[in-house]
Amino acid sequence: MHCPVVVSTMEMLKGILPAEGEVFLVTADEQTAGRGQRGTSWESETGKNLTFSFLFRPFRVKASELFFLSEIVCLAVAATLDAHVEGISVKWPNDVYRHDRKICGMLLEHTLSGSDISTTLVGIGINVNQPSFRSDAPNPVSIRQITGHDTDLSALLSDFVGHFENLYALWCKGGRADIAQTYWQRLYRRQGFHDYEDVRTQERFQAEIAAVAPNGRLTLRLPQGEERTFAFKEVCFL
Structure with missing residues (x-):
């Protein structure tokens, strides 16, 4: 589903209970109250960036394992951006950086059923075609600022979905150690003091x-x- 203007794509999906294997995804040109980590707002010029949320029911994921879902989403974003810019890393716990500047932020919220995760709601904002940033955010950067040209938002979303599906399938097949190792190798500031x-x-x-x-x-x-x-x-x- 695509909406020109919403308060928040995450808020639109709250309260929905997807069937197993079912995914609800909402994109928007503008979010009037998009949220980031620590309750911060997300600056995004209308129609310039990829802002979306999706809701799904994880397959047999324990509450103690929920960080693996963050790793999967981060790695899917990183793999998507690799096709456009170099120097992509994942800043713990779930920001995506290009060198020392933030190119993507995300927020994950989970509902529990006993010791299992019932649903996972993911909100993502990728800085894509915005030429400049005016907020007090310390270090944002967009693909356009790096490459000098615009990137197709629909194609970028399609690439993300493909990478996410592949990583999630790997998780379901027992590839948790591979996912954790890839996250470690991608980690921002992994080396040095x-x-x-x-x-x-x-x-x-x-x-x-x-x-x-x-x-x-x-x-x-x-x-x-x-x-x-x-x-x-x-x-x-x-």
């Missing part, structure tokens, strides 16, 4: 990424060897 801030204490420190656990927790290793583990929203990349 970088600056971070503990959101809980405001302490700033240098560390290298040591591991990403199946539950999504990030382990950072300080220069002296001490390791610290963080859940979502507990640490900032500086």
Whole structure:
């Protein structure tokens, strides 16, 4: 489904219960209240970017495994962008970067049924044809700013769907280790020491990424060897 203007593509899909194997997808030219991580808004010039949400029922995914779904979506976006620009990586937990600038953000929400995930709702915004950004977001970049020309939004969406279907099929066939390894290889700042801030204490420190656990927790290793583990929203990349 395509809508010229909506409040939020994610809000449109909330409350729907898809059958197993059924996917609901909504795209929009403009979202008047699109959301990002930490409750931030998403700046997108009307008709210039790929903003969409989709809702589906994961196949036998435990609540303890939900981070694998984030990995699949991130890797599908990264593979889609590889055909247009170089230097694509995944910033933990689920942003997509081109070098040190954010080219895609996403939000995943899950409903549970006992210990299983009942439905997963994914909202994605890819900066595609926007020539400039005026908000206070620190580091956005679009495909057009990199390449100097526009990219077909429908073709980009079709490419994403294909990559997502392939990765999801790999998951269903037991390829979880392959997905986790590919996510690790794609990780932004995977090598070297970088600056971070503990959101809980405001302490700033240098560390290298040591591991990403199946539950999504990030382990950072300080220069002296001490390791610290963080859940979502507990640490900032500086």
